[in-house]
Amino acid sequence: MTNDIQPFLSALRARVEPLEIEMSDAWWQANVSASEESEMRAGNAQKAITRLYADKAMFETLRGMDTSRFEADHVRQHYLLLNTVAGNQMEDAVIEELVDTERRVESAYNTYRPELLGQPTGENALRDILRVSDDSELRRKAWEASKEIGVHVEKDVLRLVEIRNQEARRLGYANYYQMSLRLQEQDEETLFALREEVTKRTESLWRSYKADLDTRLAARFKVTIDELQAWHYPDPFFQEAPTGETDFDAFYKNKNLETLTTNFFDAIGLDVRDILARSDLYERDNKCQHAFCITVGRYGDVRVLCNCNESERWMGTMLHEFGHAVYDKYIGEDLPFFLRGPSHTLTTEAVAMLMGRLSRNAAFLTRYVGVPAAEAQAVSAEGNAETAAQLLILVRWVAVMAHFERALYTDPTQNLNALWWTLVARYQNVRKPEGGNAPDWAAKLHLALAPVYYHNYLLGEMMASQLLDYLQEKTLPSGDDDYLVSSPAVGDYLRHQIFACGARLPWNALIESATGEPLNPTHFVRHLQKAAG
Numbered sequence: 001m002t003n004d005i006q007p008f009l010s011a012l013r014a015r016v017e018p019l020e021i022e023m024s025d026a027w028w029q030a031n032v033s034a035s036e037e038s039e040m041r042a043g044n045a046q047k048a049i050t051r052l053y054a055d056k057a058m059f060e061t062l063r064g065m066d067t068s069r070f071e072a073d074h075v076r077q078h079y080l081l082l083n084t085v086a087g088n089q090m091e092d093a094v095i096e097e098l099v100d101t102e103r104r105v106e107s108a109y110n111t112y113r114p115e116l117l118g119q120p121t122g123e124n125a126l127r128d129i130l131r132v133s134d135d136s137e138l139r140r141k142a143w144e145a146s147k148e149i150g151v152h153v154e155k156d157v158l159r160l161v162e163i164r165n166q167e168a169r170r171l172g173y174a175n176y177y178q179m180s181l182r183l184q185e186q187d188e189e190t191l192f193a194l195r196e197e198v199t200k201r202t203e204s205l206w207r208s209y210k211a212d213l214d215t216r217l218a219a220r221f222k223v224t225i226d227e228l229q230a231w232h233y234p235d236p237f238f239q240e241a242p243t244g245e246t247d248f249d250a251f252y253k254n255k256n257l258e259t260l261t262t263n264f265f266d267a268i269g270l271d272v273r274d275i276l277a278r279s280d281l282y283e284r285d286n287k288c289q290h291a292f293c294i295t296v297g298r299y300g301d302v303r304v305l306c307n308c309n310e311s312e313r314w315m316g317t318m319l320h321e322f323g324h325a326v327y328d329k330y331i332g333e334d335l336p337f338f339l340r341g342p343s344h345t346l347t348t349e350a351v352a353m354l355m356g357r358l359s360r361n362a363a364f365l366t367r368y369v370g371v372p373a374a375e376a377q378a379v380s381a382e383g384n385a386e387t388a389a390q391l392l393i394l395v396r397w398v399a400v401m402a403h404f405e406r407a408l409y410t411d412p413t414q415n416l417n418a419l420w421w422t423l424v425a426r427y428q429n430v431r432k433p434e435g436g437n438a439p440d441w442a443a444k445l446h447l448a449l450a451p452v453y454y455h456n457y458l459l460g461e462m463m464a465s466q467l468l469d470y471l472q473e474k475t476l477p478s479g480d481d482d483y484l485v486s487s488p489a490v491g492d493y494l495r496h497q498i499f500a501c502g503a504r505l506p507w508n509a510l511i512e513s514a515t516g517e518p519l520n521p522t523h524f525v526r527h528l529q530k531a532a533g
């Protein structure tokens with residue numbers, strides 16, 4: 001028994017820090033320039049750090065500590081480390097198989113090109129067809145092609161589920177789903193109740209949005225509403241709202257997104273120049289096609305990956321990723337090593353989402369993009385309605401993912417293909433294609449590679465709405481959006497009330513300290529109702 005954890009923390013930091021830096025840098029390199037060598041380096045670094053936390057003696061030492069006389073920051077570090085170490089208690093052979101299987105699946109998602117009309121076709125091309133084509137037959141083929149990867153990875157994904165479950169049971173949990181939530185300081189019942197509440201409170205908005213959308217789609221594809229199929233929706237999983245009448249991309253033609261990003265963050269008092277200098281922002285061969293922010297080490301080496309073009313989507317993505325980036329950059333300087341990071345995935349998502357919503361905001365368009373105020377005001381109602389549609393779709397889609405994933409870990413031997421479509425029909429109101437019986441669920445990368453994660457996107461949007469209400473009611477001189485997009489008070493608030501706290505507080509305590517109340521879905525529901533008109 002020991003009452004002083006400081007020597008333990010210092011010794012552990014000396015071992016963890018170089019491995020963390022190697023892992024993040026290797027991962028960054030593998031994403032900006034994929035090669036067998038860079039992927040191997042990333043895999044090895046991941047194994048090294050997992051092995052470090054798999055140490056049984058360390059687990060016992062942490063469990064044996066009497067934390068009752070620790071100071072608050074030590075209690076918190078002890079608790080977080082115990083969770084990390086518990087989640088990594090695996091034999092060497094298990095770590096090898098887990099990491100190798102994950103990498104094999106990841107590589108399959110990145111490289112598989114299904115045939116469409118005799119041509120190997122990438123994900124972006126398939127998405128483009130579902131976005132713009134009016135040809136139902138072509139859409140069906142593109143949609144089916146987008147699901148083919150599921151057949152190829154299904155066995156590996158099920159093996160990952162089996163390994164994760166076996167390790168969770170060894171530690172006394174019913175399954176991996178339950179363990180994973182517990183280790184991220186979340187409780188299954190509370191979480192499902194909260195999500196169901198939001199689903200119910202937005203039910204009538206969803207019904208009218210979906211009915212209206214189906215009417216428009218039926219007219220566009222010249223079918224009856226009853227004949228609408230999964231491939232008539234705008235993307236492979238119906239995760240996104242179709243774009244409306246206004247061409248928001250036109251506002252961003254001939255605009256430099258880096259300059260707009262710098263100007264906006266400057267105005268709210270956060271400097272992103274050093275981050276921009278380290279970032280990799282434009283399309284290139286052998287580069288990851290998506291976007292993310294990563295911090296190498298815990299002392300300000302923040303980098304963003306994007307594939308920018310002059311479009312509203314990439315402006316939103318830049319604002320989103322630089323929202324993550326300023327959170328990491330402005331983590332409190334006084335924080336000890338193991339508290340240097342966001343409180344939770346959902347808190348950094350919330351800040352990113354708050355920023356990402358601005359690319360269609362009238363005040364942002366006027367101040368930064370140079371759209372005349374009257375024109376910006378005129379299109380902002382549609383911009384708001386699109387944002388609302390996006391969030392309504394997210395609520396339903398997260399319900400599918402959460403119910404499916406919980407069931408997947410509870411009983412992976414059940415008829416998963418049928419369950420997937422039952423949930424899609426129930427929550428997204430999209431019907432199962434006639435005669436289909438394929439592992440369509442396995443085409444969703446998160447189930448394999450970012451397990452028990454999806455609900456954090458919804459919680460992040462809920463927190464973003466709560467932050468927005470707080471800023472507009474308590475911090476800014478009026479509800480005027482121009483303050484929101486240009487006042488240093490915004491950066492000041494985020495910096496001192498959120499970023500500076502690092503991981504010192506659990507996520508819900510942080511929300512309460514920053515806004516005066518724990519996570520409250522009412523803000524999110526109200527924004528939806530207001531934006532939907």
Ligand SMILES: [Zn+2]
Pocket residue numbers: 320324349352
């Ligand atoms: Zn994000």
